[in-house]
Amino acid sequence: MNGIDLTVIWAGIIAFAVVVYVIMDGFDLGIGILFPNFKVGPDRDTAMNSIAPVWDGNETWLVLGGGGLLAAFPLAYAIILPALYAPLIAMLLGLVLRGVAFEFRWRDPAHRARWDFAFTAGSVIATFAQGITLGALLQGITIEGRAYAGGWWEWLTPFSLLTGFALLAGYALLGCCWLIWKTEGPLQRQCYSYAGRLGILLLFAIGAVSIATPFLEAQYYTRWLAYPGIIATAQIPLATLIISVLFFRSLSKRQQATPFFYALGLFGLSLIGLGVSMWPDVIPGRVTIWEAAAPYESQMFMLVGAGIMVPIILAYTAWAYWVFRGKVGSDGYH
Amino acid sequence: MMENDLAINLARAQFAFTVSFHFLFPAFTIGIASYLAVLEGLWLKTGKGVYANLYRYWLKIFAVVFAMGVVSGIVMSYQFGTNWSVFSDKAGPIIGPLMAYEVLTAFFLEAGFLGVMLFGINKVGRKLHFVATLAVAVGTFISAFWILSVNSWMQTPVGFAINDVGQFVPAAGWWDIVWNPSFPYRLGHTLLAAYLTTAFAVGAVGAWHLLKDKTNLGARKMFSMAMWMAALVAPAQIFMGDLHGLNTLEHQPAKVMAMEGHYQSHPDGAPLILFGIPNSKEKRVDYAIEIPKASSLILKHDLNAPLAGLDTIPDKDEPPVGIVFWSFRIMLGLGFAMLGIGLWSLLARSRKKLYDWPWLHRAALMMGPSGFIAVLAGWVTTEVGRQPFTVYGLLRTSESAAPLDAPAVAASLLAFVVVYFVVFGAGILYLFKLAAKTPGVHEPTPDDAPIRSAGITPAAAVLDGDISERVAT
Numbered sequence: 001m002n003g004i005d006l007t008v009i010w011a012g013i014i015a016f017a018v019v020v021y022v023i024m025d026g027f028d029l030g031i032g033i034l035f036p037n038f039k040v041g042p043d044r045d046t047a048m049n050s051i052a053p054v055w056d057g058n059e060t061w062l063v064l065g066g067g068g069l070l071a072a073f074p075l076a077y078a079i080i081l082p083a084l085y086a087p088l089i090a091m092l093l094g095l096v097l098r099g100v101a102f103e104f105r106w107r108d109p110a111h112r113a114r115w116d117f118a119f120t121a122g123s124v125i126a127t128f129a130q131g132i133t134l135g136a137l138l139q140g141i142t143i144e145g146r147a148y149a150g151g152w153w154e155w156l157t158p159f160s161l162l163t164g165f166a167l168l169a170g171y172a173l174l175g176c177c178w179l180i181w182k183t184e185g186p187l188q189r190q191c192y193s194y195a196g197r198l199g200i201l202l203l204f205a206i207g208a209v210s211i212a213t214p215f216l217e218a219q220y221y222t223r224w225l226a227y228p229g230i231i232a233t234a235q236i237p238l239a240t241l242i243i244s245v246l247f248f249r250s251l252s253k254r255q256q257a258t259p260f261f262y263a264l265g266l267f268g269l270s271l272i273g274l275g276v277s278m279w280p281d282v283i284p285g286r287v288t289i290w291e292a293a294a295p296y297e298s299q300m301f302m303l304v305g306a307g308i309m310v311p312i313i314l315a316y317t318a319w320a321y322w323v324f325r326g327k328v329g330s331d332g333y334h
Numbered sequence: 335m336m337e338n339d340l341a342i343n344l345a346r347a348q349f350a351f352t353v354s355f356h357f358l359f360p361a362f363t364i365g366i367a368s369y370l371a372v373l374e375g376l377w378l379k380t381g382k383g384v385y386a387n388l389y390r391y392w393l394k395i396f397a398v399v400f401a402m403g404v405v406s407g408i409v410m411s412y413q414f415g416t417n418w419s420v421f422s423d424k425a426g427p428i429i430g431p432l433m434a435y436e437v438l439t440a441f442f443l444e445a446g447f448l449g450v451m452l453f454g455i456n457k458v459g460r461k462l463h464f465v466a467t468l469a470v471a472v473g474t475f476i477s478a479f480w481i482l483s484v485n486s487w488m489q490t491p492v493g494f495a496i497n498d499v500g501q502f503v504p505a506a507g508w509w510d511i512v513w514n515p516s517f518p519y520r521l522g523h524t525l526l527a528a529y530l531t532t533a534f535a536v537g538a539v540g541a542w543h544l545l546k547d548k549t550n551l552g553a554r555k556m557f558s559m560a561m562w563m564a565a566l567v568a569p570a571q572i573f574m575g576d577l578h579g580l581n582t583l584e585h586q587p588a589k590v591m592a593m594e595g596h597y598q599s600h601p602d603g604a605p606l607i608l609f610g611i612p613n614s615k616e617k618r619v620d621y622a623i624e625i626p627k628a629s630s631l632i633l634k635h636d637l638n639a640p641l642a643g644l645d646t647i648p649d650k651d652e653p654p655v656g657i658v659f660w661s662f663r664i665m666l667g668l669g670f671a672m673l674g675i676g677l678w679s680l681l682a683r684s685r686k687k688l689y690d691w692p693w694l695h696r697a698a699l700m701m702g703p704s705g706f707i708a709v710l711a712g713w714v715t716t717e718v719g720r721q722p723f724t725v726y727g728l729l730r731t732s733e734s735a736a737p738l739d740a741p742a743v744a745a746s747l748l749a750f751v752v753v754y755f756v757v758f759g760a761g762i763l764y765l766f767k768l769a770a771k772t773p774g775v776h777e778p779t780p781d782d783a784p785i786r787s788a789g790i791t792p793a794a795a796v797l798d799g800d801i802s803e804r805v806a807t
Contacts, residue, residue: 052449052452052453053448053449053450053452053453053454054449056401056404056444056445056448056449057442057445057446057448057449059404059408059445060437060441060442060445062408063407063408063411063437063441064434064437064438064441064442066411066412066415067411067430067433067434067436067437068434068437070414070415070422070426070429070430070433070434071426071427071430071431071433071434072430072434074422074423074424074425074426074427074430074501075423075426077414077415077419077422077423077426077430078415078419078420078422078423078426078736079419080415081412081415081416081419081422081736082415082416082417082419082736082737082738085416085736085738085742085746086742086746088412088416089416089746089749089750092408092409092412093749093750093753095405095408096405096406096408096409096753096754096757097753097757099401099404099405099408100401100402100405100757100758100760100761102401103397103398103401103761103764104398104401104760104761104764107398107764107767107768108760108764118757146423146499147419147420147423147737148419148736148737149737151739152738152739152741152742294426294427294430294431294503295427295497295501295503295504297427297503297504297508298427298428298430298431298503298504301431301504301508302430302431302434302435305431305434305435305438305439306434306438309438309439309442310438313438313442313446316442316443316446316447317442317446320446320447320449320450323449323450323454323457323458324449324453324454324457
């Protein structure tokens with residue numbers, strides 16, 4: 001393969017798409033989760049306005065993650081999606097409900113409360129389902145030949161429920177910090193008061209998932225806890241601790257943008273931890289990225305497109321965020 | 335095996351349901367996005383308020399349709415894997431990259447610029463805002479390009495080899511795969527269909543308001559523009575459809591046999607069956623009304639040319655004739671009705687009565703949904719007509735499905751049906767409400783629209799500012 005392993009590059013690109021998705025759709029799903037706590041009227045409108053111009057772009061990273069998986073690792077796509085059938089269908093329906101609420105709540109003021117509810121319900125369902133998906137993937141999938149061979153409830157375990165709740169806490173924190181950054185006045189004060197509690201909740205959740213993970217698979221145990229690997233892996237919880245301290249300090253100093261970035265840091269470290277557990281498998285303990293890989297011609301063709309397009313996408317996405325920079329008002333963008 | 339058949343049929347029903355619902359939205363957004371680009375371009379060029387007002391009017395509708403298209407589209411990108419995993423594993427190395435290109439070159443472009451298009455005019459200025467509108471319009475086109483290439487490859491697969499685990503892998507160049515034999519025709523036919531769908535939807539809204547007040551400037555303008563499209567695009571579409579049909583005859587003759595209702599071969603000139611009731615048991619069309627030899631004339635340009643029938647196709651490789659036969663006639667009938675409206679409008683225009691003939695307006699109003707029905711009927715024709723295969727001639731639908739239990743698929747199908755009808759039902763209701771608002775000078779301007787000082791209605795934020803003066807001039 002000319003010295004460059006395209007499969008590794010593609011695993012990196014898909015991991016990148018997942019990380020960007022979790023960060024970007026994370027905060028707007030989080031706003032959906034917190035939404036019922038905001039006062040009806042200007043506060044809710046402001047929260048919605050802060051993500052209205054960008055949510056669609058954020059969600060596109062999920063399509064790139066799914067589409068990229070199909071294209072670069074078709075076998076993994078073909079095994080994982082049927083294995084996680086129920087949570088994925090629930091996630092899709094949740095995304096339908098919340099996605100239309102952005103428009104519909106303005107179109108039908110008489111039923112705005114219903115679409116606000118749909119926005120929250122959809123966000124909670126989608127987030128919980130994504131968390132379950134992650135946990136179910138980590139705990140292992142039954143495979144026979146080139147296909148999923150388990151039942152349609154195999155994903156449901158205490159561990160997958162735990163990861164579901166963990167992600168709810170995480171996205172809620174991201175949404176909360178986003179609003180601290182983008183708003184002012186009573187809504188911002190409300191979010192400051194939530195952020196500390198959500199931060200503690202998330203740290204507990206990260207801790208619980210981290211403690212449970214090594215006992216799911218022997219591969220995880222040796223990688224995380226056996227000497228000498230532990231010297232490297234111990235840096236991750238250490239860094240988590242440091243960032244947590246910085247996060248709470250930034251909150252108590254009433255800083256505006258930094259809590260969001262520290263929250264992102266916590267997410268980043270959790271995802272690195274996920275990578276440590278999984279690498280180099282795409283389905284942990286069962287299928288490696290090389291076993292699932294599409295042929296060289298497919299990966300090369302896409303790499304040309306991704307190499308040209310991803311930087312352009314990042315550039316105009318950054319521009320779109322720049323256009324809507326600064327504090328959001330309840331009176332929108334005029 | 336019974337259990338397995340049930341699960342596959344449920345999965346087929348689910349895919350048919352979700353993709354049909356989904357396609358209604360892009361069929362509309364492809365057209366409106368271009369229409370909006372034209373309106374904004376005309377506004378910037380002429381400075382006439384009527385274009386700005388129409389832009390704002392249709393932008394609100396576009397925003398609702400687009401949101402529904404996005405969320406129903408995300409479902410599609412996962413349905414391949416959740417319900418058709420064997421197909422995904424086998425065809426992934428070829429169709430996956432094409433769909434990845436769709437995401438990279440189209441979805442991000444649309445999503446990235448949509449925010450600016452809906453909310454950003456006062457932040458970026460008119461010129462950049464126009465660029466955003468253009469980017470969204472071009473994005474809808476690019477999206478259609480890639481997904482139709484994928485669909486066409488499944489209908490007319492080329493440029494592949496089959497590897498030792500049974501996957502279709504690229505063997506010739508990607509150019510051949512992308513530009514597979516049916517793609518140019520399907521792309522042209524689908525894009526024209528999207529423009530026609532939009533033309534008749536816009537035309538119906540214009541006609542509705544003309545019937546109430548034929549002096550309304552906005553209604554006149556949108557009706558006139560829509561009728562130009564109908565008059566120009568309907569004949570082009572009939573021509574394109576004919577080319578597409580000839581291409582199908584070459585590559586998927588069984589589909590054309592089903593469309594024509596030709597159970598038997600006709601060695602010396604096949605009749606064109608206008609109507610009849612296909613009887614697949616007896617392998618004949620009952621109560622057929624037919625024109626002798628006309629089918630050979632259309633398909634072979636020769637009255638006496640022999641045409642093979644379904645008797646030359648093994649039973650296990652035949653598509654269901656009844657559905658294809660009828661859906662094809664629905665599409666064709668609507669196509670000619672559209673042509674009729676287009677010609678009628680030309681007549682009215684030549685007599686300077688375009689805004690004065692209420693029967694033309696009533697007919698245009700009735701034809702409002704025609705594009706949507708024709709588009710769905712067309713897709714039913716081509717998708718049911720390529721059965722029983724997912725990759726034509728090579729991979730059977732029955733061998734493509736995911737290893738799911740029937741109850742799982744039944745439950746998800748039920749959930750999709752309930753959520754789609756509630757959510758998209760409400761969305762379509764909102765579209766009617768938006769379209770029922772009188773366009774033009776009666777649009778609220780920032781000063782007399784207190785609602786927007788409390789909260790934004792997304793699209794209303796656009797083009798505020800100088801509308802009121804411009805309308806007045």
